[in-house]
Amino acid sequence: MRATPNPEDFIRALVSVTRSVTLVESREIHHTHSRMYERALFALCLLTLVLFQSAESCGLRPVLAQVPKRLPAGYVIPESKEGLSLKGCAPKPVAYTSSDPDFAVNTDGAIITVHGLEITTKQFSVLVQDENGMDWRVDIILSCKDEASQKSNSVALKRTKRRWRPLPFNLVENDKPPFPKDLETIASDSSVNYTVYYEISGQGVTSDPVGLFTLNRNTGLLRVTRTVDREQYPQFNFIARVFDMSGRETDQYLPITVIVQDQNDNAPEFIGGRFFTVEERCRAGTVIGQVNATDKDEPKTPHTLIKFTLHNATDMFSIDPFTGVITSKTNTLDREAQDKVYVEIEIRDMGGAPSGLFSRGTVVITLTDVNDNPPTFKEKLYKANVQENQENVLVTRIPVEDKDLVNTPNWKALFEVTKGNESGNFRMETDPKTNEGLLYVIKGLDYEKTPLVKLEITARNEVPLVGPENKWLSVPLELSVGDVDEGPEFNPDTLYLKVKENVANGTVIGTYKALDPEKKNSDGIKYYKMTDPGNWITVVENTGELRTANTIDRESPLVRNDMYNITIRAVDESKKTGKGTVIIQIEDVNDCMPMITNPDPILCNKGDTLSSVLVEAVDLDKTPYSTPFIFELGADHDGSWKLKDTTDSSVVLEQTVPMPNGLYSVPLLVKDLQGFGKEQTVNVRVCTCEREDNGGTCGARSASSSLGSLGILALVLSGLLLLLLSLLLIFICSTKRDKLYINDDTGTGGMLLKSNTEAPGEEVKDGALMIIPGVGVEVVDGSLQSNLMESKNMTSASGRYGQSFFQGGGVYNTTTQEFGTEKYYSSGRYDNNIYGNATIQKISNASALDTWKTNGRYLDRKLAYFGDEEEGRYADDLLKTYGHEGMGSPAGSVGCCSIVGEQESLEFLNTLDPKFRPLADICYTTNRTGN
Secondary structure, eight states: OBBBHHHHHHHHHHHHHHHHHHHHHTTSSSSGGHHHHHHHHHHHHHHHHHHHHHHHHHHOOOOEEESSSEEEETTTEHHHHHHHHHHHTTEEEEEEEEESEEEOTTTTTTEEEEEEESSSEEOOOOOOOOTTSSSSEEEEEETTTTTTTHHTTOOOOOOOOSSSSSSSSEEETTTOOOSEEEEEEEEEEGGSSOOOOEEEEEBBBSSSSSEEEEOOOTTOOEEEOSSOTTOOEEEEEEEEEEEEEEEEEEOEEEEEEEEEEESSOOOEEESSSOOOEEETOOTTTEEEEEEEOOSSSSSGGGGGGEEEOOOOOOTTEOOOOOTTTEEOOOOOOTTTTTTTEEEEEEEEEEGGGGTTTTTEEEEEEEOOOOOOOOEEESSSEEEEETTTTTOOOOEEEEEEEESSSSSTTOOOOEEEEEEHHHHHEEEEEEOTTTTEEEEESOOOOOTTTTEEEEEEEEEEEOOOOTTTOOEEEEEEEEEEOOOOOOOOOOOOOEEEEEETTTTTTTOOOEEOOEEETOOOOOOOOOOOOOEEETEEEEETTOOOEEOSOOOOOTTTTBBBBTTEEOOOOOOOOTEEEEEEEEEEEEEEOOOOEEEEEEESSSEBBBBBOOOOEEEEOOSSSSSSSSSSSSEEEOTOOOEEEEEEEOOOEEEEEEEESOOSSSEEEEEEEOTTTTTTTEEEEEEEEOOBBSOOGGGOOHHHHHHHHHHHHHHHHHHHHHHHHHOOOHHHHHHHTOOOOOOEEEEOOTTTOOOOEEOOOOOOOTSOOOOOOOOTTTOOOETTTTEEOOOOOOOOSEEEEOOOOTEEEEEEEEEOEEEEEEEEEEEEEEEEOSSSSSOOOOOOOOOOOOOOOHHHHHHHHHHHHHHHHHSOOOHHHHHSSOOOOOOOOOTTTOOOOEEEEEEEGGGGGGGGGGOOOGGGGHHHHHHHHHHHHHH
């Protein structure tokens, strides 16, 4: 099957073109030459027709190849080279195009597989272009080797002629009506032998978009029925078949590809982000970002060739016309002038041609801050005031302005006093909220020395400045110091004196005077010591003269590094004070002799072997009054010892003969470098040692062995004594309780048990003691005793316990009773208590044992008294005298006799004050109960 253009139509079109050329040329050439052109053109048309017919007669055949069922990638079909050579039909081929994406064609005409695939049969076409620009289509038919024999007889070889319109067919998108429009005519060679009709099926015919293409069944004319959008359907692939009137297919089906030609119907569009950032003051040419755009039209055509153009900010930025990369055009971008730049960009296809479609968008470029602005001062000169001697006070606040981004290191200011702070009197800080500089005075200023202080304040940022033209700024500040009435001042603040130790008392070692800052003299100033740890110095009150009061000792623990400090206070006539320090550097004298540090060494007895011991000495003086020491044996030594291995501060004392265990005294003379020293005695203990390290441990075993039998005997006796004491204690505590019967004349009956384990209950606090009302007690030598008081008609009474005294007010009636040979004093009292209530007092800080023994003795005698006395004894134990209510009291006497005798007169209780209401209630209750 083939698609054949009509030769007559071809010649007619060529003649039409020739005529149009002739008409154009005839306007410029003389009429006599027109016939010559017509003849030449006629000859050209005749030649073209001859060539067309020769092409019609060439033997271009399909390529038939047998291949394996599974084809690997890169498989070469060898038969294709011969079939695609155009031998006998056209000059040498120069380009090949496969209609099947699974296959590609090399430059030598060999067909290869692009990737591995599996086939049974495969048919596609290859478009071959010759040197003259003519296109030839060659059908490729592949079959499996096992099926080749079955199909070899059914395959008809057909030649394929040149197409008027190169295959595949082309269709222009967005074509204008009317529709349908003729596209191409399809014809089969079988139409010569049969009456045939044609059918098409596939994309655009029977599948989406259905009905786009139609075919005249009889003529094979292919038509398109409506507009096509290439962006939706870039090409269509369907097949054409030919049948005779009986419905039998008379030829192989023809694959048809219709390519939709693109038209520039889509404007480019922005894609991706359009927000970029760049530092201000960046270098020219700094890449800021890339603007991306796309076009839906056919790629790699002028329809998708996009050009980028800036419409504003061209003095600040530039853009690559075809990549969309934005770069800075200058190094003067200033965030403080404009922190965001809105750049309008146009994207136009057709390479920016005026006929191209375009879109416009805005790109936002944010300038980030750099420290290109130093802090600036608002004033050219700052002034402030401060009183002299003030310390750690805020003097003034210095505001600054910074154009950089607020609350960033580029904006935060750091202040420094660059001039005038050589003495370290000032400190600068920054207020974190306002960014102001805070000037503090940390060391007091002296009005008399500097009434006006000139400073220079420099402001910086936390990060360095950017830009060579920028620098940190400074401002002058004048600080006026206010005068105040000051106390005396010592000059110098610290006085250094040199004194030899052991100087005589009363020696003048120096004078330390203070001056009045206002008067500039020392008149009326008195001097006193504030500190003097050793009380070694006295100060003359009126002159400030320093004299020694006690011996100055360099070796004293009060001296550090040969220095001794005292503090002096000066007081003027207005009672203002000043303080100064005197540091006394004490010079050494040879007042200390070397002393042996181990006068009682231990020497281990090794039998016949001679032993030795190290003797060391120390001198508190310094060189040259100290080491090296001179060691010599005393004149009274017996020759049993000798000295060896002498060092600066030690010597080895060695036996000259073996000696038994014992204590030996060795005289040893030790002198310092100046020969100052004395003879000392070294008491060497010779013994058998348990250990010999660190000079030996002599005596430990002897001591333990000497304990021996005596120690064991002492332990046994101590155990026996402890056992006897335990038995005695058990015997005393287990004594049988005696019963004491008491004659009860009142008929009530009763029995008291004597107990030796009297003690308070668990709920009673430690040291608590129940005191019988009216009995005075006191602690004497840690024991509780009765306080015998022989006083009558008392108007007040007191009890004493330890160091605590109790006073009670009221009228007391006292009685004295004798129990055996002791007298007990008792008294009745009222002190805001109802009659008859007992007074309980807690006695602390006394021995509990003594306390209960005393109570026991008291109870014993009381019981004996109750058993021996007559009936009237009970009345003696009661209080009978009461305080009168006072003049004008309606209650009269509150005695018991009046109450018993006048039971009808209880109505007066209703007239008592509120504080006596409890007493009235008790009387009412008692009266009703008695009735």
